[in-house]
Amino acid sequence: MKRKLLCIMCFCFPLLSGCWDRVELQDLAIITAAAIDRMEDGEIQISVQMFIPRAITSGQTGEDPSLGSTFVREGKAENLAKAISMLQMNVPRKLFWGQCKIYIFGSELAKNGIRKPVDLLARHPGPRGNSMFFVSKGKAKNMLTLVPPLERYSAEALRKLTEDELGLLTTLRDVDIGLMGESESVSIPLIKKLVSKEEARKSHETIPVIDGMAVFKKDKMVGTLNQKETRAILWLKDDVKNSTISIKLQDVDGDITMTPSLGKIKFRPQIKGNRWIMNLNIAFEGDIVQNETNLNLMNKEVMMNMNKEFEAALKERVAQTAEKLQQEFNADVVNFGRRFHQKYPKEWKKVRNSWDEKFPEVEVTINVHAKVRRPGYIGPPVALPRDEVRE
Amino acid sequence: MLEKGRISALQMEFMMVPTIIATGVLSIPSIAGRFARHDMWMTPIIGSLIGFFTVYIAWKLHQLFPRQTPIQYSEQIVGKVIGRLFSLFLVFFYIHDTGLIIRQYSDFITGNVMLETPAVVFSIGILIVSALAVRGGIEVIARSAVICTTLFLCTSVALIFLIKDLDVSYMLPILENGPLPVIKGGFVHNAWFSEFFLLAFIFPFLNSQNKGLKSGMKATLYVMLLLLVVNFFVLTLLGVSSVNQFYPVFSIVRAITVLGFFENFEIIITASWVLGNFVKVSVFLYVASLGLAQLLRLSDYRLIVFPLCLLLILLSYWDIPNIVVLVDYMTKVQPFYFLLVQTVLPLFLLFIALARKKRSESG
Numbered sequence: 001m002k003r004k005l006l007c008i009m010c011f012c013f014p015l016l017s018g019c020w021d022r023v024e025l026q027d028l029a030i031i032t033a034a035a036i037d038r039m040e041d042g043e044i045q046i047s048v049q050m051f052i053p054r055a056i057t058s059g060q061t062g063e064d065p066s067l068g069s070t071f072v073r074e075g076k077a078e079n080l081a082k083a084i085s086m087l088q089m090n091v092p093r094k095l096f097w098g099q100c101k102i103y104i105f106g107s108e109l110a111k112n113g114i115r116k117p118v119d120l121l122a123r124h125p126g127p128r129g130n131s132m133f134f135v136s137k138g139k140a141k142n143m144l145t146l147v148p149p150l151e152r153y154s155a156e157a158l159r160k161l162t163e164d165e166l167g168l169l170t171t172l173r174d175v176d177i178g179l180m181g182e183s184e185s186v187s188i189p190l191i192k193k194l195v196s197k198e199e200a201r202k203s204h205e206t207i208p209v210i211d212g213m214a215v216f217k218k219d220k221m222v223g224t225l226n227q228k229e230t231r232a233i234l235w236l237k238d239d240v241k242n243s244t245i246s247i248k249l250q251d252v253d254g255d256i257t258m259t260p261s262l263g264k265i266k267f268r269p270q271i272k273g274n275r276w277i278m279n280l281n282i283a284f285e286g287d288i289v290q291n292e293t294n295l296n297l298m299n300k301e302v303m304m305n306m307n308k309e310f311e312a313a314l315k316e317r318v319a320q321t322a323e324k325l326q327q328e329f330n331a332d333v334v335n336f337g338r339r340f341h342q343k344y345p346k347e348w349k350k351v352r353n354s355w356d357e358k359f360p361e362v363e364v365t366i367n368v369h370a371k372v373r374r375p376g377y378i379g380p381p382v383a384l385p386r387d388e389v390r391e
Numbered sequence: 392m393l394e395k396g397r398i399s400a401l402q403m404e405f406m407m408v409p410t411i412i413a414t415g416v417l418s419i420p421s422i423a424g425r426f427a428r429h430d431m432w433m434t435p436i437i438g439s440l441i442g443f444f445t446v447y448i449a450w451k452l453h454q455l456f457p458r459q460t461p462i463q464y465s466e467q468i469v470g471k472v473i474g475r476l477f478s479l480f481l482v483f484f485y486i487h488d489t490g491l492i493i494r495q496y497s498d499f500i501t502g503n504v505m506l507e508t509p510a511v512v513f514s515i516g517i518l519i520v521s522a523l524a525v526r527g528g529i530e531v532i533a534r535s536a537v538i539c540t541t542l543f544l545c546t547s548v549a550l551i552f553l554i555k556d557l558d559v560s561y562m563l564p565i566l567e568n569g570p571l572p573v574i575k576g577g578f579v580h581n582a583w584f585s586e587f588f589l590l591a592f593i594f595p596f597l598n599s600q601n602k603g604l605k606s607g608m609k610a611t612l613y614v615m616l617l618l619l620v621v622n623f624f625v626l627t628l629l630g631v632s633s634v635n636q637f638y639p640v641f642s643i644v645r646a647i648t649v650l651g652f653f654e655n656f657e658i659i660i661t662a663s664w665v666l667g668n669f670v671k672v673s674v675f676l677y678v679a680s681l682g683l684a685q686l687l688r689l690s691d692y693r694l695i696v697f698p699l700c701l702l703l704i705l706l707s708y709w710d711i712p713n714i715v716v717l718v719d720y721m722t723k724v725q726p727f728y729f730l731l732v733q734t735v736l737p738l739f740l741l742f743i744a745l746a747r748k749k750r751s752e753s754g
Binding site: 020021098099125128129130173176177180181338341342343345 | 502503505506507508509512560563564567628629630631632635642645646648655
């Protein structure tokens with residue numbers, strides 16, 4: 001019996017040691033973010049930001065903090081797969097993709113189509129379905145070399161930026177679903193280097209920040225939306241946070257601004273004969289955060305009146321952006337196509353192959369229902385003599 | 392009697408659930424999804440009909456010939472020559488099927504988790520463990536199944552962390568192209584649900600004979616519900632793009648994050664899935680070796696377990712150059728082939744047996 005047990009144990013040793021895939025931690029180069037660029041000669045360059053584990057653990061060993069805890073290496077070849085193998089030749093340790101959650105595409109690559117590199121990311125077992133995609137203004141590599149003053153590395157800063165604006169976040173999965181779905185379009189957040197004017201800091205000690213959205217039709221970037229339009233898209237994606245809306249009331253100076261705290265949007269597609277109508281019902285509520293006018297917000301009529309103004313303001317904002325998507329880009333990034341498909345499967349079959357032509361013709365009607373819940377901590381305008389306050 | 396062990400009805404349920412879903416969850420969602428698209432969540436309901444039917448046939452046959460396996464009673468039903476030919480066919484069917492299971496298992500591990508290790512290492516590993524369990528007899532398999540299945544299903548509960556990411560609107564429009572695509576997708580499940588005929592080999596060893604049908608049906612129901620949940624998660628998380636993937640379930644498992652910082656624990660789930668697969672391979676290997684021993688009238692089935700394992704490793708590579716061929720086989724051949732062997736042929740056996748019984752009663 002004892003000998004049998006010994007035999008079994010000996011047999012277990014070669015099997016339990018982790019086999020061929022055993023990699024020690026000190027042989028791994030942990031990638032935190034990757035940037036993919038298209039060079040002038042059409043070649044693909046991949047740059048990866050890698051951890052220096054020592055820099056994180058040691059803290060104060062006299063190293064220059066402006067160097068950061070990461071470094072960047074790149075590989076260049078005619079396609080991404082070859083570029084990665086070139087990159088591996090420049091890194092003494094084995095590249096480890098498991099922790100890499102951030103992929104940045106340069107704008108040049110985005111304009112020429114992202115399908116080819118994305119295919120590798122979807123096919124390779126390393127990258128995850130929920131890794132985030134970004135498009136950078138200019139070269140993507142420049143986003144990785146920044147050293148953020150607050151976070152440990154720039155990829156971490158980017159991740160935190162998208163953390164509370166989930167509507168902005170676009171993952172590999174979203175891109176796959178979006179580009180193969182009904183609308184064949186997807187939006188990816190656009191980032192740029194934040195130029196800091198602080199004199200004590202060097203120019204690279206800053207972070208990448210989100211500066212709108214890149215709109216993709218098929219797999220090519222057809223245009224970008226600015227910050228304000230991006231907010232409107234977030235309304236359409238039912239995910240608004242950190243937003244403000246300002247209005248001007250008649251015959252008073254100054255703006256009244258609110259922060260919408262709860263937004264809800266309902267899509268009601270409708271087909272009447274040959275007219276395709278998308279009814280958007282937006283309901284939101286919020287608090288006033290700033291009152292530049294001399295109106296007393298404790299007045300019931302003023303409050304009720306404001307609701308209408310906020311409704312009109314939001315309506316205009318959303319309508320403009322929807323128009324831009326329909327007419328200028330012809331890219332259905334807010335999934336109107338899918339909603340028509342779901343409600344009218346039969347009619348959808350007829351336009352499925354010509355949705356490009358139909359989408360600009362869709363009539364968008366917007367109904368907004370606003371509720372101002374609270375005027376904030378104070379009712380009447382602050383620091384204003386009582387007799388100047390208009391009731 | 393080659394097997395003296397007795398198991399309870401509950402243990403049988405614990406054995407059967409991973410026996411069907413261990414490889415089923417890997418490939419069913421994408422194969423069924425290719426036919427049914429966004430209606431794929433309902434395909435297990437259609438598919439399970441065959442499961443219930445197969446359990447019923449196996450139970451009816453067992454009632455006519457209590458405490459006997461199909462190898463034993465097929466001779467009594469259709470005569471010595473045809474009966475033994477049928478048994479031979481059935482035993483080789485199960486041997487071949489076990490080879491396929493091992494191939495799916497090792498392909499999955501080498502393709503997703505341990506990319507540089509040769510697949511044969513995993514085939515050998517799981518076969519040695521299973522063979523030891525099989526040599527221990529059905530009681531050992533049943534007891535280890537209780538532990539392994541519990542672990543396997545417990546870690547799978549982690550899927551509920553995905554609920555916040557689900558988009559139920561991917562299920563719409565329901566039945567866009569009529570019921571035919573769903574039926575086609577349900578047909579893919581036949582290969583797995585017809586494997587419930589394995590129960591015919593397990594019924595004889597139940598300690599309480601009258602509970603067999605009920606717990607067999609219960610096991611089928613559990614499998615159906617589990618596949619329903621898995622298909623639902625795959626569809627609502629990945630949308631129709633899931634049909635492009637070979638292992639959509641692994642994709643959704645990788646997507647699990649808890650509160651944004653606890654993530655990347657697909658390995659834990661994969662490890663527990665290996666336990667489930669161990670139960671599957673054990674049950675199949677047990678049936679194959681018991682069947683072969685009964686067919687050859689051996690005095691002990693334990694002798695042939697290890698030699699059979701050697702054969703199984705070869706069979707797992709036989710005529711399957713790559714995963715595309717394997718998936719093609721699972722899509723086009725398996726649903727018909729498995730259904731024929733495990734449901735249609737036993738149905739004929741049942742008819743003949745019933746007819747004979749009636750004639751002998753009247754005559």
